[in-house]
């Protein structure tokens with residue numbers, strides 16, 4: 505399932521990664537403008553937390569990060585497709601075995617749909633095991649005349665609307681680290697320990713409520729079963745089907761945390777941010793001469809940058825020069841989130857400018873963040889049709905320009921929530937009252953996610 509056309513890099517020989525206290529440039533960001541950072545309440549607790557984080561083991565290893573860069577290079581050239589999905593904001597409370605396995609199963613199901621439809625390897629990546637920090641439009645939230653600091657993700661403060669919970673508590677960085685470690689442990693167990701075996705393609709569907717996408721998936725799973733049995737009787741070796749590669753990603757927003765988890769790789773002597781394999785810079789923090797772009801320009805991980813509707817081709821070129829000066833395959837991913845209404849007009853000039861410069865980036869669509877609206881009953885939501893329309897627009901633009909539509913970035917969950925409107929078993933506003941669980945942005949539920957996978961698989965098949 506993960507057969508790729510280019511060989512992976514040589515296996516890494518050492519996992520030892522030392523602290524990066526004196527490595528030149530890693531602290532340059534501290535002298536630059538920085539936005540969306542917490543105002544910690546307790547300076548001493550902050551120092552202690554950062555000191556502890558700096559000596560804790562890495563969450564991911566440099567060799568894995570290099571392997572991912574290699575995989576992303578394939579996607580940039582149209583030889584693989586990136587599927588990146590998970591919560592808008594993970595929470596400590598929801599880091600349970602059931603919830604995590606539901607999300608992994610959903611991503612595996614989507615990947616099977618995409619792989620089978622498009623006959624292309626799918627790189628599986630969670631917005632998981634570290635997606636705890638949120639940029640917000642406002643520093644505060646007011647409810648019934650009471651104003652408190654906005655919720656900024658579990659790594660900073662609690663969602664509960666009380667002064668105690670909303671205070672910015674640096675000890676939460678340690679809890680984020682340990683929750684990420686536990687989540688990664690489960691991810692590794694699920695994806696390496698037999699659960700991801702392609703012969704269990706039916707089992708992944710069990711426990712999810714029956715719905716139209718579920719039935720369509722079942723019939724695809726039957727086809728895969730038949731193919732697997734045929735190969736089995738031909739004496740094929742199924743070792744490769746037992747495990748899948750699964751990578752962890754999050755927005756690298758909280759720079760004190762990211763810096764504290766940066767280690768020098770013993771093989772290469774270079775810094776890797778070991779908080780996740782892939783890190784992205786958000787739409788609100790991508791200013792060229794500001795802290796986030798500077799810090800991420802200095803670590804070896806593959807980096808993503810979200811690009812909203814106001815980005816210009818020149819902005820994109822400057823980001824490439826800063827983040828990928830060597831033009832290294834797989835290093836840089838642009839995740840466009842322009843909104844269904846804008847994408848067909850705003851994306852082409854940016855892609856054209858990048859292509860004309862000779863740079864090769866991986867183009868990924870995030871059809872969520874440009875399509876957020878407020879429902880009549882006051883919930884942040886997205887219409888499934890708008891999400892689909894942005895995905896279609898993304899494919900249309902790349903097909904017209906002869907460039908590669910290389911991936912899909914989604915806010916989704918394995919749970920049967922009601923947060924986005926529509927789908928073939930439609931969610932309406934009334935359902936929000938009982939089944940809206942997100943603490944930040946609305947996610948596609950299990951069925952909507954599968955439906956999306958079928959739609960994208962059709963778009964990829966037309967390639």
Ligand SMILES: O=C[C@H](O)[C@H](O)COP(=O)(O)O
Nearest residue numbers: 592638639640641642944945
């Ligand atoms: O996930 C993204 C952002 O954190 C979110 O869209 C910002 O939302 P807000 O406008 O509610 O702060």
Ligand SMILES: C=C(OP(=O)(O)O)C(=O)O
Nearest residue numbers: 592786787788810841873
């Ligand atoms: C904050 C996010 O997105 P953006 O930076 O694109 O608004 C997000 O991915 O949750």
Ligand SMILES: [Mn+2]
Nearest residue numbers: 592915944945
């Ligand atoms: Mn979001």
